[in-house]
Amino acid sequence: MFLKNIKYAFRNLKRDKFYTVLNGIGLTIGMTVALLIFMWIQDEVSYDNYHSQNGQNYLVVANTSFGGERTWGVRTPAPLQFAIKEQIPEVQKVARTSGLWKPVLKYENFVLSVNKTFLVDAELFQILDFEFLQGDPNTALSNPNSIILTDENAHKIFGNENPMGKTVKLDDKLDLKITGIIKSPPSNTHLPVDCFIPFENNVNQYYSENSMSWRSFNFSTYLTLRPNTDVEKIGKKITTLFPILESEAEKNRSYAELHPVRDIYLGLGKVKFGFPKGDPVTIKLFGWIAFIILLIASINYINLTTARAAHRAKSIGIKKIVGASRSQLIGQHVMETVCMVVICSWGALLLTQFGLPFFKETSGKEFTTQTVFSQTTIGLIGLLALITILLSGIQPAFQLSAFRPVQVLKGSGFKGIDGKSGLRKFLVITQFVSSAALIICTVFMLRQMDFIQSKKLGYQKEHIFKFTHNVESTQRLKTALEKEPAIKDVAISDQSIVSITNSISGIRWEGVDGRQDLQLFSMHTGSNMKDFFGLEMKNGRWFNRSANLDSMSFILNESAAKAMNLDQPVGKWIDMWGERGTIVGLVKDFHFQSFHSEIKPLIFRQTADWFPTMYVKTKGDDAAIAIAAVEKVFKQHSPNEVFKYEFLDETFNNLYKSEMKTGNMFSLFSLIAMIISCLGIFGLATYTAEKRFKEIGIRKVLGASALSIVNLLSKDFLKLVFIALIIAIPLAWYFMKNWLNNFAFHINLDWWVFAVAGLIAIGIALATVVFQSARAAMSDPVESIRSE
Amino acid sequence: MIQLRNLERYYKSGFQKSWVLKGINLDVKQGEFITIMGDSGAGKSTLLQIIGMLDAANKGEYNFFDEEVHRFNEKKRTELYKHYIGFVFQAYHLIDDLTVYENIETPLIYRGIKSKERKPMVAELLDRFNIVAKKDLFPDQLSGGQQQLVGLARAIIGKPKLLLADEPTGNLHTKQGEEIMQLFKELHNEGMTIIQVTHSEKNAQYGDRIVHLEDGYVREDKNVNELLERN
Structure with a gap:
């Protein structure tokens, strides 16, 4: 029985090639996307599970x-x-880690920047799992001047040589002996690592100074x-x-x-x-999208199977007459679905394999062939297949097996099947509600991203790159850079203007009693900052060229003046922990943090004597010359540092990296959902045209125009899509309102965007349906009538 | 074997009932070969379907081997006819997707008979009906007569107690029709109870009793011999 069913199932699938292929494409794409999402989720939720x-x-x-x-x-x-x-005493083991700031390893002439270098207590290896390929975790860090490298980094420095016992130089200060090699931890760890170094050396001045301080929160x-x-x-x-x-x-x-x-x-x-x-909300969101896409693909299967049930009705009726019970018939039809889904699962695995590089670009997650054919993934696809079979196999099996044999004998047509299309309409609407809502959301997400990128920040970030350095005399470096012909201007500060995070509090100002708790973001910078970034003054002036003159001058942004309740801030005094200075200027608000937050109070000072961040504005578009020039000067001033630069546009985009990725994945999935939905109505339209082939012929003989026939065949579908749209719009509105609330600065939910997105959805559906209808309408009427 | 008492079958359209069968009384003994005759629309096929438990009467009693079929639900009826009744149709009603062999085998599969036991049973019938060479062909590759042979083989493979045939030769030309009727006669001689519906007087002669329906009533119910004598 079991084998027979498989055999019959394949025979059926082969006979209806067109619909089998259509269903197959839909299910395969749907399962591929769902699999990729599942793999992504699986990776997200498996962090540190090892x-x-x-x-x-x-x-x-x-x-x-x-x-x-x-x-x-x-x-x-x-x-x-x-x-x-x-x-x-309840604590068995305890260990600290503390990251180093942009460290560099040097071996002979080879320099490697090892950003993820941690000072650790050796007990860490008894808490978290690190696989030691060489060396002993208990003794590797006993000597203060030892270092543990990952195999990856060791390979970069030493190639195939054995690195154990070799000495590398850290930050040009300290010789460290390699006493252990660990396997690079898996990508799904909260603690990606390049090297481990013991606390008990003087690599980190900060640690030596703060090792006994309860004020400095800098250790995990x-x-x-x-x-x-x-x-x-x-x-x-x-x-x-x-x-x-x-x-x-x-x-x-x-x-x-x-x-x-x-x-x-x-x-x-x-x-x-x-x-x-990671973001649990995004995980949930994508989980739902995977389900929706599977559902849409399954609906195609259900609709295409039940719509064409008429030609199945005969064999079902006969089978019942010769003694098939309903459960046997259900089993047979489910088996057909099972065969279909199993084939599509294999297809999905292959397609996933091919789609990986593309998916990596979109999601930022890297999966290898091994991941695709790993036990977990096979398990996932099994689960997917099961869900798909449940979604798409059960309903048609029950509906088809319900035919009464007498209907077959009467040969009275199968009104019961065609008339019972209420469910089918409902399913088509469900499909298009989901895909239209996804499309509308995509349009808003893309618009918001666009808005972020094009919104006036209040400062200019074009043609500017920044780099950080350890050079003691910032001024000397700056002057040297200014002499380079490819460089237009150079500005300095203590941190990145794209995302200012330093802040102060506990200051007093004119008109208030005592120290205030107000938090002011704070930036140290120089006299050309205003012109360099094109900041606009509301009142007063920017700092003088000579820093000494303005050592106790402050400049506020509008938000700060407002928060401090100062109507006319210029000329008022501020007391910073005993030292009093004057507000000399008020700068217009600009976005110095991500659009997720409101513009916060900000104060500019120029008291610091060290400005580790330097901005370079290039002349014209050829940035490469400027970068090369900066690197040359940089090397002269700080030969042991690695020169690393980043354009502000890039820094800025990094603020929204996760949103961009989410947005990219979301648009991709919406598009696929729409494509699969369209495959479904394409199949239904084809079938309708086939079924009404004769009717169309008669109508044409009677003088109907091709247009009226296209209209006749398409309007039912378009009605459904239209209803779906009406349901999808409020749904999308609700989701988008919530999503946009994450941004303090966001676009409006303009009605016309809904209208345009809706038109796109209807347009796509129309194109899909009309193609088939038109083909039917253009056909030669004689042929259809003669065929009877 | 079968007792029908005051059987009625009607369809409602609006407030009107239109009767197909009215007040049918019929007794069938085991081993009989009955022919149901009558004009189109007389209710022949409906009666056959009710006897075959594919359809149910609206009123009246139907006893089959002392089982009160009129009290059964659909599921129980299915269980019953599956084991006792075989069908042959005018339009053959073979399953297009299955080969000759598979068509004949199907009832056995649904009864849960094991593959090992199925094989000799199918082989025997293929042999008896001389269609061994056709066993791997699909129905659309066969002539009408061959298709009906397959239909008959499928109907009797489960060794039913009752064989129902709805115009089994209606789509066949004379020679093929005679062949099929000859087989019916053989089956009857082997002791099978047969009820056939036909328009053909000649085919009716193969049986031993003729029931004439007219507008849903039994007009006449006579032995073939009696009728022959009358003519």
């Missing part, structure tokens, strides 16, 4: 008060580790608890370890919680900076 002690591994997260605002962070003070070790503290420990209680215990600092009010005290390591990537929404972060 640590063997995950059940007891935690990261200490701390809530600290900063300028009156409380924020969560993944960094804690260095001495916390010792306190935990001494006072909390990981720990392993003993089994069956009350996690919340330990968090509270750790909180009590933070000493109350003299200047701190009780309400400003820091407190700690434990966060599972397994959940750092997806579960740390409350922490803004620190580790790479």
Whole structure:
């Protein structure tokens, strides 16, 4: 019976080639997209799942008060580790990590920048899993001047030579002996790493100075608890370890919680900076899209199968007469679906394989052939196949098996089937509601991205690149650069203007009593900043050329003046922790952070003596000459540093990288959903035209024009698409309103965009249907009538 | 074997009922070969379908081997006819997608008979009907007579107690028709109960009893011999 059913199923599929191929394409594309999404989700949710002690591994997260605002962070003070070790026996292991700032390794003449270099306590290797290919995790970091490299980096430096025992120079300061080689951790880790170095050396001045300070939150503290420990209680215990600092009010005290390591990537929404972060909402969103696309493809299958049921009705009736029970018939039809889906699953696997490079570009995730044919993926496709079979196989099987044999004998046609198209209409509407809503959302997402890229920031970022440096005399470097002919201008500051993150608080100003909690973002810069970026003054002036004259001058943005309640800020004084200066200018608001947030209060100063960020404006469009010139000068001033530059456009785009990726994937999936929906109505239209072949012939003989026949055949479909649109618009409106709320600055939900997107949807549907209808309408009427 | 008492079958259209069968009383004994005759629209096929349990009467009693069929639901009727009844149709009604062999085999599959036991049963019938050479062909590759042979083989492979035939020779030319009727006669001689619907007086002679329907009533119910004597 089982084998027979498979045999019959293939025979049926082969006989209706056109519809089998149409269904096959839809299902294969649908399953491919769903598989890619599933793989993406699988990767997102599997972050850090490989640590063997995950059940007891935690990261200490701390809530600290900063300028009156409380924020969560993944960094804690260095001495916390010792306190935990001494006072909390439930903690089995505890270790810290702290990243180095843009370190560089040098071996003979080879220079490698190793951005992900961490100072660590050796106990970390007993908490998190790192695979040691060479060296002993227990002793590799015993000597303060040792270093552990990943196999990847070791290969880059030493090729096939054995790196163990060799000495590399870090940041041109310190000789480190290689005492261990670890396998590069998998890509789905919150802690991607290049090298590990022990804390107990003087690589990091910052650490040496702050190793005993409870004020400096710059260390990640990981720990392993003993089994069956009350996690919340330990968090509270750790909180009590933070000493109350003299200047701190009780309400400003820091407190700690434990966060599972397994959940750092997806579960740390409350922490803004620190580790790479995934977005559970996006995961859910894409999960739904995968389901919708599968549903759309399955609806095609259902509709094309049941619409053409008439010619199946006879054999079903006869089978019943010769003794088939309903369940046997259902089994037979489900088997047909199973065969179809199994073939499509293989197709989907192959297509996925080919689609990987493209998917990588869109999503930023890299999957290899091994991932595609891994056990997990095969499991996923199995799951997908099962879902698809349930979605698309069950309904037709039940509907088809319900025919009564008497109907067959009467040969009275199968009114029951054709008339019962209510479900089919509903399904077509469902398809187009989903795909039209997706298309509308895509249009708004793309418009928002466009809006972000084209919106006036309030400063010019074109033809400017920035780089950071360790050169002590910024002025000398700047002067040298200004002499280069390819360079138009050079500006300096302490951080990137695209995303200003430094801030101050606790200042006083004219008209208020005592220190204020107000948080002001703060930037140190020079006298040409205003002209360099084209900032506009509202009042007053920018800094003088001579820094000394303006050492205690401040410039505010409009938001700051407003937040400080200063109507006429220019000329008023500000007291910064005992030193008083004057506000000399008021600059118009500009966007110095992402569009997700409002424009915050900002203060410019030029008191710093070190400006690690330098901006270069190129002359004309040929940036390459300018870059080469800067690199040359840079090398002269800082021969051991690696020169790295980034255009501001790029920096700016990075702010929205995740949205861009989400947007790209979303548009791709919407497009595919629309294509699959259209495949469905294409099939239905073809079938309708076939079925009404004779009717069309008679109508034409009676004098109907081709246009009226196209109209006759298309209007039913277009009606459905139109109804779908009416449902899709409010749905899309609701989703987009929520999504746009993530941006403090966003586009409006203009009605005309809905109209245009709607027209596009109708247009595509029209094109699909009319093609078939027109073909039928153009056919020779004699042929259709003669065929009877 | 079969008792029909006051059987009625009607269709409602609006408030009007139009009767197809009215007040039918009929007794069929095991081993009989009955022919149902009558003009088009007399209700012959409907009666056959009700006897074959593909259709149900609106009123009246139907007893089949002492089972009260009129009280059965569709599922139970299916279970019953699956084991006791075989059908032959004017339009053959073979399954287009299946080969001759597979068409004949189908009823056995649905009864859950194992492949090993099916093979000799199908082979025997192919042999008996002289269609061994055609076993791998599809119905549209056969002549009408050959198709009806397959239809008959399919109807009897399950060894039914009752064989129902709705104008089995209606689409065939004379010689093929005679061949089929000869087979019916053989089956009858082997003890099978047969009810056939036909327009052909000649075919009716193969049976031993003729029931004449007219506008849904039984007009006449006589033995073939009696009728022959009357003529």
